[in-house]
Amino acid sequence: MASTTDTLPTRMNGTRAWVDYLSKVELPVLANTLRRINELTDSNSSTVNQLAEVILNDAQLTSQVLRLSNTVFYNQTRTQVGTVSRAITLIGFDAVKSMAISSLIVDTLLARSERSHLLKCLARALHAAVQARCLLPRRNEQALEEVFIGALLMNIGELAFWSCDTEQADELEQRLGQDEPAVAAQKTVLKTTFAEITRGLVEAWALGPFIRDVVSAGRPNSKAASLVRHSVELARLSESGWRGADMDKLMETLGGELEEAPATVRDQVRINAGEAAKIAVSLGIPQVQALLPGADTGAEETTKSPQPAAPDPELQLQILRELAECLTAKPDINQVCQLVTEGIQRALGMQRVALLMSDRSGTQLVPRKVLGLETEGWRDGFVIERNRKTTLNRLLSDHECTLYKPAKDAQRAGFDPWVGKVPALVGPLMAKGRIVGLFYADNAGAGSAPSAGQLTAFSHFVRHAQLCLTLLSVS
Known part of the structure; x- marks a missing residue:
């Protein structure tokens, strides 16, 4: 809860009060990040890079997205994915966007x-x-991920409410424990319902027309x-189980909409439930497995903790292979530079990375790609x-x-x-003997200087960007 609790009402009453409280006090970062991701559409390479940057600036989110990218649920080709940029290229913009939102x-x-x-x-x-x-x-x-996120967020008001440590949450929990009807209890305690709060959050967080x-x-x-x-x-x-009057009626309804026999739909949804248990593990929430039908089907998988920022030779080789594949096809300087910046940050363990390129006048090098924490001032000041x-x-x-070495x-610098x-x-990009770009990476205030091994690996990555630039200049 916010530290300025003395300025907040002791109780929230009504939809607008709860929407404002959840959006501005309890979950402003989540609201802003979801809004930013939803504003991105797969219209050109710049938005692809923007999505990659949103993900890469959160180490936990990066780990989750890459873990999901290597599940059969999303990656049926079973091609190993080691970078967010590669995941977007191989699996698709909308799929990675969906992974980011769910994570x-x-x-x-x-x-x-x-x-x-x-x-x-x-x-x-x-x-x-x-x-x-x-x-x-x-x-x-696009449709696959639209319905996935739509279902995930259909009860976002209820999810957001239960994530908050409020007296009203304790009071509602007590009432529900006494078997009071859910909607009646919500109206008594909240002066609104979870459904109304959800509709308010969908508007306030700009979650889009489909979810609306x-x-x-x-x-x-x-x-x-x-x-x-x-x-x-x-x-x-x-x-409550896969049988019952209400479930049978729903199977009939779904069968009609999907043009399948109800028995076929019932078999499919039970398989899907097992898949949900596996996805729960990939998302790092094995504690909800016991609450899912078919949870035992995912028991063989284990969660992995996100790796600390440290040089990773295996990841270096994997990203270098991905770069080599990009260069054997028609070179795309945006894609190559995105892979290089991501490789420097993740495989080398550098905390902050930037790519500067010449502006139109040729008198300045200005930021084109920025990754890492505490780099907010780089886009305007570097x-x-x-x-x-x-x-x-x-x-x-x-x-x-x-x-x-300073x-x-x-x-x-005044901006940092x-x-x-x-x-x-520091690694320059050259054209006709002149520096036209510059890769920069540091460890911020960590106090550790990059090692000789990191410099060697850094050089390998920059060399791929230089090769792409050279190939484009002669093509």
């Missing part, structure tokens, strides 16, 4: 609370999302939205003037990859407390 939801909410109601809601949301994705007929990538249709009070406007609602109902009913003698101009003194009297003041790896 953010799970990690953010579970970091705040382990209430039994939150775990139950997460299990139901994940189960519904997998069912919707697996049941969707006439599939294309899914959570609306009226009839859905599309078969996909109808499937999402049925998948959420299916996940709820399955908690500018090297060619014709001025500054600390930053010392980064241009060599025409080969080098370890920059002079004793070096002045820090460490650039210019700490050792860094």
